[in-house]
Amino acid sequence: MSLLRPRVVFLAAFLVALSLAAAKAALATFVSANCNYNAPTSSPNMYRDGSVTVALVARYEGYHWGGGCWNDNDVDEGPNEPLQTSSTGGEGGDCSGLTFKVWRESLNTGDGGHYQWGRLRNVHGPYTAADFKAGVGVPNATYPKADAIVMDAFASSTHIGMVYQRGTSGADQIVEAKCEACGTNIFTRTYRSDSSYGGVRRMGWTG
């Protein structure tokens, strides 16, 4: 009996620790379990094709209001989040967070340089869609919609999407983080002819 007691105590402690670990894992969000706050890598060059590649990594990774962190497994690991709630820590960017990362911008609004953010770097950036629309920040400028090409953007006061492929019949292929239900993907949109949208260009492309 006296030999059994330490074993029972150990087993009970083990089970308690196991259940606590399980509870902690259940409470962890995608962001808390996977994302980091590492510094970006500065780069002298920035190509539109390279930014397309950055955008395509985010494709199928979901949508998160105020978010900016995703992996590359084509699965939304934070689905069905409450609408327009940033605290749930789900996977994916929102429209302006995706644009900030794809356009490789600095947190410093006066810095027009190019910064490669890791896909698991949780960063949204200081701009909303309305800020992009107004051309706020040194790297961003308003631009005629008719002249918008690949990786330029169309922004309204509440949304922004980047041109993936320019269309010929008034509709473009837009890569965007649209909403919780629709995620991040390429969609056919008529933002170019929509008066609530303006053209925005990231300045400083190498090619």
Add this chain to the structure above:
Amino acid sequence: MDRLTAPRALTVVAAGLLLAAGCRDHAKPTGRVFVGHVRVAGVGRFRSPPLRACLRRFGEFRVTRRTRVVEREGLLGASLTIADPRSPLLYGCDFTPGRRTLCGGAVGEWHAGRLNDPRLDILCTDRARRPLAVAWVVPVPRARAIVVRERRVTEVYPVAGGLPVRIWTRDGVRYERSSAVFDVTQRAADGRTLAHERLHAAVAG
């Protein structure tokens, strides 16, 4: 912005009395207390340079006779909140104190007394280039003042115009995370605390 008008002065005095009453409550102000100025009017009554700058920024906004403007001037900065019953959107512009230049703004979805999000703006800075954060708080029923506590100062924002109140913080900014935390207390006319929260807001959308 404009000079102190009689209604605005009354608002300031009322807010000061309200805050003094609130000093008995649990959310005690810290350090210096600053009561912000507020003015509410139809858009036709304002023709100030800040309003012109704000309307230029939001070119799609259509001014009507029913457009309401709430103009605030506080310790950390000034703001305009603009709403029109025909628009589902609420517009805000933020201005640096003293310099009175447009430094940030926000657009929120405003419907039936609900705002989709605090619509955080972290683009403004103080004179020492430290980032400031600005967001809207929706007053709870019967709230007459929003009190925001900082480490060394407490700022009081009188509720006005039936619109969300645009509040500022310097201490709560988490710039690297594009977010901010505001220590917010909502007070009734008799100084009672109606609500207290640490409002976590993130740049989004």
